[in-house]
Amino acid sequence: METSDSERLGEQLAKPSGAFGLEVAQMMHKGNAAICHDAFKALGAFVPNRVLELGMGNGQHSAAWAERLKVGQWLGLDHAPDMVKEAERLQAVHVAAGRMGFYLAQAEGMVEVLEAKGQLKTGFDAAISVNTLYFWDNPEEVLAQFFSLLKPGAPLILAFRSAGLMRQLEFTRKGFRFWEADELWRLLEQGGFVPEPMQYWVEPEIEFKGKPLAMDHWVAVALKPVDYSGVEF
Ligand SMILES: C[S@@+](CC[C@H](N)C(=O)[O-])C[C@H]1O[C@@H](n2cnc3c(N)ncnc32)[C@H](O)[C@@H]1O
Numbered sequence: 001m002e003t004s005d006s007e008r009l010g011e012q013l014a015k016p017s018g019a020f021g022l023e024v025a026q027m028m029h030k031g032n033a034a035i036c037h038d039a040f041k042a043l044g045a046f047v048p049n050r051v052l053e054l055g056m057g058n059g060q061h062s063a064a065w066a067e068r069l070k071v072g073q074w075l076g077l078d079h080a081p082d083m084v085k086e087a088e089r090l091q092a093v094h095v096a097a098g099r100m101g102f103y104l105a106q107a108e109g110m111v112e113v114l115e116a117k118g119q120l121k122t123g124f125d126a127a128i129s130v131n132t133l134y135f136w137d138n139p140e141e142v143l144a145q146f147f148s149l150l151k152p153g154a155p156l157i158l159a160f161r162s163a164g165l166m167r168q169l170e171f172t173r174k175g176f177r178f179w180e181a182d183e184l185w186r187l188l189e190q191g192g193f194v195p196e197p198m199q200y201w202v203e204p205e206i207e208f209k210g211k212p213l214a215m216d217h218w219v220a221v222a223l224k225p226v227d228y229s230g231v232e233f
Contacts, residue, residue, distance in 0.1 A: 010171040014135045015080045016057065022086060025058040032061070032131060034203045035217040039130045039159035040065040042199075042219050046155050048125035052114075053077070054107055054142075055132035059087030063094060073098065075119060077105040107132065107142040111149060123151035130159040133184070134166070134176040143191035152226040156193060158184065159219045162200075168213065181218050193222035 012024040040061065043051065049072040056062045056076035066074040074094075078084050087102040094100035105113035114120050127146050136142045146156045163178035172178070181198050188195045203215035 006171040007174055010173070010175055013131075013171065014175050017080060017082045021080065021082050022058070025083060025086060028057050028131075029060045031206075034201070034215070035159050035161070035219075036061040036065075036130055038199070038201055038217065038219050039128060039157055040069070042157050042221050043126055043128050043155070044069045046126050048154075049073070050122065050125045051075070052110075052124040052127040052146075052149060054105075054110065054127070054129040054146075055079075055135075056087055056102070057083055059083075059091055059100070059102060061130075062087070063091045063100065066094070066100060071099075074100045075114070075124075076100070076102045077107075077110055077113065078102070079104065079106045107136050108138050108145065110142075110145045114149065120149075124149050124154060125151060126155050126157065128157040128159075131161070133158055133160050133179060134172070136177070139187060140191065143187060143193070147192055147224055150224040152224055154224050156188075156222050156224070157219065158222075159217055160184075162216050162218060165214070165216050169208070181220070184218075184220055188220065188222040192225070194225050195220060195222040 009024070012021050016022070016024045051071050051074045053062055053074065053076045055078055059076055062074060062076055076087055081104055084102045084104050088095055091100050103113050103117055127150055133139065150156060160179055163180050166172045166176060166178045185195050185198065199219045201217050203217065205212045205214050
């Protein structure tokens with residue numbers, strides 16, 4: 001693949017658009033199955049009724065897991081208009097029934113958009129985002145937004161590929177920020193969350209540019225603490 005092709009792929013992963021974007025979204029659905037599996041499995045442990053997802057792509061993993069976990073309402077936010085449209089198209093039945101909803105939003109603008117859509121009458125039982133933190137412009141602000149949207153005791157689940165792996169991929173040269181697990185841990189703590197021990201998983205090798213490449217991912221679960229000050233003991 002020429003450098004320009006790599007750059008194009010990198011741009012599409014950050015914000016899929018047009019016909020190639022739809023193809024990339026389909027490719028992500030397949031290629032991100034393992035990381036999505038572990039992230040959504042972690043979500044299942046909390047038996048959430050109302051879930052917020054940032055960066056759902058075409059939303060196919062979201063819909064499968066919303067059904068599997070019997071989630072009452074699943075809202076997906078994405079800054080790519082074509083992903084919001086595609087998720088709405090693919091999940092039209094769930095959207096019509098009010099079980100799923102997809103809105104256009106920047107990570108830093110989640111609260112404003114949900115407010116405008118009348119979706120902030122109650123908080124969320126859980127929030128999840130897979131493979132998006134490489135693209136956040138202002139990570140502190142994104143965490144602050146998640147914090148304010150979650151109910152006390154609710155988890156934020158962030159899944160991402162290791163910095164070591166990302167550095168080996170040519171398409172990550174522009175527009176991607178690589179994350180070490182301890183760096184995210186500190187940021188979560190600074191943001192008021194209580195992080196659980198992070199899980200590191202190694203996936204089966206894939207062939208990348210004719211060479212074997214060991215895929216991996218981290219799953220971070222961090223809780224919004226409960227305020228016990230008004231509780232009588
Ligand atoms: C690499 S894809 C991951 C899709 C899916 N979560 C997965 O793991 O297969 C990143 C998705 O997040 C969206 N995204 C990236 N940065 C974002 C941001 N700052 N705000 C909102 N959405 C963002 C992209 O448009 C894209 O749909």
